Amino acid sequence: MQFLFRLGLYLLACACLISCNQINFQNSYAYITNQGDHTVSVIDIKQAAVIKKIAVENAPVGVAVSNTLQRAFITNVESASVSVIDTQTNTVIHTIKLTGSPVGIAIAPDNKTLYVADWYSHRVIAINPNTYETLLETIVEKAPAGMIASPDSQRLYIAARDSNEIAVLNTEDFSMINRFKVGQHPFGITLSADGKTLYSVDVYDNTVSIINTSTWEQSTIETDDHPYCAVTSPDHKTLYVTNTLDESVSIIDLTTNQTIDTLAVGDTPEGIQYDTLNNWVLVANWGSNDITVIDATTNKVINSIPVGDKPRAFGEFIFQAN
Numbered sequence: 001m002q003f004l005f006r007l008g009l010y011l012l013a014c015a016c017l018i019s020c021n022q023i024n025f026q027n028s029y030a031y032i033t034n035q036g037d038h039t040v041s042v043i044d045i046k047q048a049a050v051i052k053k054i055a056v057e058n059a060p061v062g063v064a065v066s067n068t069l070q071r072a073f074i075t076n077v078e079s080a081s082v083s084v085i086d087t088q089t090n091t092v093i094h095t096i097k098l099t100g101s102p103v104g105i106a107i108a109p110d111n112k113t114l115y116v117a118d119w120y121s122h123r124v125i126a127i128n129p130n131t132y133e134t135l136l137e138t139i140v141e142k143a144p145a146g147m148i149a150s151p152d153s154q155r156l157y158i159a160a161r162d163s164n165e166i167a168v169l170n171t172e173d174f175s176m177i178n179r180f181k182v183g184q185h186p187f188g189i190t191l192s193a194d195g196k197t198l199y200s201v202d203v204y205d206n207t208v209s210i211i212n213t214s215t216w217e218q219s220t221i222e223t224d225d226h227p228y229c230a231v232t233s234p235d236h237k238t239l240y241v242t243n244t245l246d247e248s249v250s251i252i253d254l255t256t257n258q259t260i261d262t263l264a265v266g267d268t269p270e271g272i273q274y275d276t277l278n279n280w281v282l283v284a285n286w287g288s289n290d291i292t293v294i295d296a297t298t299n300k301v302i303n304s305i306p307v308g309d310k311p312r313a314f315g316e317f318i319f320q321a322n
Contacts, residue, residue: 028277028320031072031085032284032291033060034308040074040083041307042090043291045275045282045318048303052090056083061312062105062117063271065319069111069129072319075102082116084132087319096132098125104145105315108153113171115156117144124158124169138174140167146189146201146229146314150213157198159186166200166211180216182209188229188272188314192236201227201241208241210257221257223250229314231274231281233296240281240294242269249283249292251299261299265292271313277320284313 029051030043040060042052057079065072065087072085082096082105104117107129114129124144126136142162149156155177156169164184168177183202186209190199200209207220208230224243231240232254239252242265249269251261266285274281274296281294289311293303 026277026320026322028275028318029087030273030275030282030291030313031063031065031074031087031317031319032271032307032311032313033063033074033317034289034310035059035061035077035286035312036289036309038076039308040072040085041311043282043305043307045278045280045293048293048305050305050307053308054085054090054092056085056092057081057095061103061314063313063315063317064105064107064114065316066107066111066129067320069107071129072317073105073107073114073129075105075116077101077103077119082114082127087321094132096127103314104147104158106147106149106156107316108149108156108171109151110153112153113149115147115149117147117158119143119145122160124156124174126171126174136174138169140169141165141179145187148189148191148198150191151193151195155213157189157191159189159200161185161187161203164202166198178216180211180218182211182218183207183220188227188242190230190232192232193234194236197236199230199232199239201230203227203244208239208252219257221252222259223252224248224262228270229272231272233274234276238296238299240272240274242272242283244268244270244286247285247287249281249294263294263299263301265294265301266290266304271311271315271317273313273316273318275318282313282318284311284317286310286312 141160184204267287
């Protein structure tokens, strides 16, 4: 009996050690596109340091990461291409050649499809992220920019900047589910974690349009000058919005739809994402060549990380490693 008791304690200790080791090895990394010097800065978020600078093709803008595939996909607008980065080695392993001007990019939650928005040709292209084969393409309204797929991977939401619309596509065949007007020049879009609420950042109206994805009913929230991108907290209680001409981030309480704070960040903030591992919000500042780190538990700026020239980080740019 004493032997069995000691064996049980030993196995429990081993299980705890394995669990603790898994926690210790967890980390998150940010893949920041630097449009001005044609690179991607890889940031170890916990260490607040750039650990690698990766050369890609000309004028990288959009980024989509897949934890499952261990890949970061980068749109290069001036080279009409997508760079594929292996996140384990932080090297470019393939370049997908396209035509037009790819800007927005998103990957479906099921990791089966990569979506690329061709800005000037008004196209959206579906690509197999493993074989790089083009699966589907369609014309949407003018200047497709931000994109995001629904949690079940069955819908693709697209902000059509120059026609002031959101297009909603069925991802199976690219048929149009809905198309509706929002504010002027929608650019960044994001979804609540449950997919029930879509947020469209309307640059020229200084607002965020809030859309119920079941009824299509809308309301708006005011922001500061020229908002660009937005992200919600995992609990869907807070919305963070970058304001490019105010060098700020609006923090909005989603239970009241009221701005509760406005934080000064770097110059011309653009891309933004929530790091769920550390409960931090990262903001790419195009004008000051740095990343602002906001502690989401206090909503205070806690750090600034220098990166390359003209960082955009347009899309979902945080990769979590286990």
